[in-house]
Amino acid sequence: MILVTGSTGHVGRELVARCAEAGRPVRALVRKAPADALPDSVEAVVGDLDRPELLRPALAGVRGVFLLPGYADMPGVLAEIGRAGVGHVVLLSSVAAADGVMENAITRMMIESETAVRGSGVPWTILRPSGFMSNTFQWAGGLAVSDVVEAEFPDVPVAMIDPYDIAAVAAHVLLDEAHFGLTHALSGPEPLRPADRVDILARTLGRDLRFRGLSDEEARARMEGAVPPQYIDAFFRYYADGELDDSIVRPTVRDLLGRAPRTFQQWATAHAAAFS
Ligand SMILES: NC(=O)c1ccc[n+]([C@@H]2O[C@H](COP(=O)([O-])OP(=O)(O)OC[C@H]3O[C@@H](n4cnc5c(N)ncnc54)[C@H](OP(=O)(O)O)[C@@H]3O)[C@@H](O)[C@H]2O)c1
Numbered sequence: 501m502i503l504v505t506g507s508t509g510h511v512g513r514e515l516v517a518r519c520a521e522a523g524r525p526v527r528a529l530v531r532k533a534p535a536d537a538l539p540d541s542v543e544a545v546v547g548d549l550d551r552p553e554l555l556r557p558a559l560a561g562v563r564g565v566f567l568l569p570g571y572a573d574m575p576g577v578l579a580e581i582g583r584a585g586v587g588h589v590v591l592l593s594s595v596a597a598a599d600g601v602m603e604n605a606i607t608r609m610m611i612e613s614e615t616a617v618r619g620s621g622v623p624w625t626i627l628r629p630s631g632f633m634s635n636t637f638q639w640a641g642g643l644a645v646s647d648v649v650e651a652e653f654p655d656v657p658v659a660m661i662d663p664y665d666i667a668a669v670a671a672h673v674l675l676d677e678a679h680f681g682l683t684h685a686l687s688g689p690e691p692l693r694p695a696d697r698v699d700i701l702a703r704t705l706g707r708d709l710r711f712r713g714l715s716d717e718e719a720r721a722r723m724e725g726a727v728p729p730q731y732i733d734a735f736f737r738y739y740a741d742g743e744l745d746d747s748i749v750r751p752t753v754r755d756l757l758g759r760a761p762r763t764f765q766q767w768a769t770a771h772a773a774a775f776s
Contacts, residue, residue, distance in 0.1 A: 501561050502674055503586075505529045505549060506568040508537055510634040511592060514667035515566055516542055522671070529558050552576035559584035564674045567591050569613035578620035588680065590625045590670050591617045595685055596744050597628055604737050605730035614683075623680040625673045629666050630687040630746050631658040633767040636697055640774050647709050649698045652722070653739040654713025657691035657747040662762040664770075665753050672756055684752050689761045691747035697764060704768040705775055716740050 502519055506512035507528030519526035520539045527543045538544055545558040549571040559565070565586050571577060581589055597610035617624045639649050669686060673679035692700075695711040702709035714722070716736070723732045738744035753761035768775075 501525045501527055502564045502566065503527045503529060503545075503558060503562045504566045506566075506592075507542075507544075509568070510632060510663040511666045511670070512566065512568070513537060514664045515670050518667050518671040524671075527558065527562065529555075549577055552580045555580045556584065559586065562586050564588045564590070566670050566674065567617070569593055570609040571613075574613050574616035575619070578616045578622065582620055582622050586622055588623045588625070588675050589617060589620070590627065590674055592666065592670070593626050593628045595628045595630050595687075595746060595748075596738070597626075598685065599744060601737075601743060604734045604743065606734040606738075623677070625679045625681075626683040627666060627669060627673075628683060628685045629661050630748075630750075631660050632666075633660045633662045633688065633764055634771075635660070636701070636767075637771075637774060639701075643701075643709070643775050647707060648712055649694070649701075649709060650712045650714055651694040651698075652714045652716075652719030652735075654694050654711075656739045657693050657696075659687035659689075659691045659747055659749045660697075660764060661686055661688040661753075662764075662767045664767075665757075665761045669753060669756055684756065685750050686752050687748060687750040687761070689763055690749060692764055700764050701768050701775065704765060704772055 502524060504512050504515050504526060507516050507530060516526055516528050516538060520541050527545055528538050529547045530544045531548055533544060533546055547555050547558040552573055559580060562584060565581055567589050569592060591613060593610045593614050596607045597614055599607060602608045614626055666686060698709050698711040720732060
């Protein structure tokens with residue numbers, strides 16, 4: 501049995517689907533029932549990663565766990581995973597963890613999650629993806645009422661990855677001893693600036709979309725109130741100060757899966773309905 505945390509999220513939903521398609525027994529951790537988005541064959545169990553002591557029913561009989569980072573007591577979560585006799589945990593982290601900058605709140609959250617996994621005594625694999633193509637869903641509300649996309653950090657290229665591919669890699673490595681103790685940095689196939697994504701979306705949707713880059717002052721003003729201050733600072737450290745280079749294209753998806761990572765065009769085609 502594989503337990504997928506974040507099963508209603510972008511990566512977890514894809515992982516549940518891949519496991520179900522392959523006929524692998526899969527259990528989805530959900531915060532509240534019913535989970536209508538899950539395939540019929542998938543068992544849903546209610547649990548909260550911020551309450552490790554309540555995870556025991558979800559972990560009973562589980563061999564592999566796909567784990568999201570950044571919850572209140574990651575060592576406590578890992579202690580429950582170890583106590584349940586789980587044989588492998590695959591942690592979703594971020595490329596940012598490689599930089600080791602503990603002053604950055606997002607980087608620190610990833611590093612602390614990785615440290616908890618590495619120190620748990622449970623065999624582990626860590627995935628460090630680049631920024632997700634699904635971050636583009638942030639534009640969906642605006643595109644419902646306008647043909648203009650306004651986005652922060654217009655000059656910053658990111659080798660965005662489709663959550664489908666992160667899930668495919670997770671499914672590939674889960675319970676495979678060959679990947680125990682390994683950290684895989686993952687990216688999509690090409691670096692894209694926000695304007696590049698708008699062009700691809702425009703072609704995919706058959707719409708005449710235009711792009712306007714926000715100044716750093718505008719971007720900060722929009723984030724205030726919507727994003728916790730420490731995360732606003734983290735994003736500005738990454739993308740305005742250049743602390744993170746997320747434009748690097750990595751061969752890992754192809755090396756592991758024997759095929760190219762999915763393009764933003766493929767992602768946009770698969771999710772076009774969300775932008776209509
Ligand atoms: N976006 C990026 O560019 C990026 C890059 C690198 C790493 N990451 C990391 O990737 C992770 C997953 O991203 P995603 O896009 O797949 O997730 P997502 O779509 O944002 O969804 C988050 C998932 O976590 C669940 N969740 C939230 N709080 C929980 C709790 N206390 N206990 C149990 N489950 C909880 C949510 O469940 P509900 O349905 O109940 O809310 C949902 O299934 C994030 O942790 C992020 O830090 C993101």
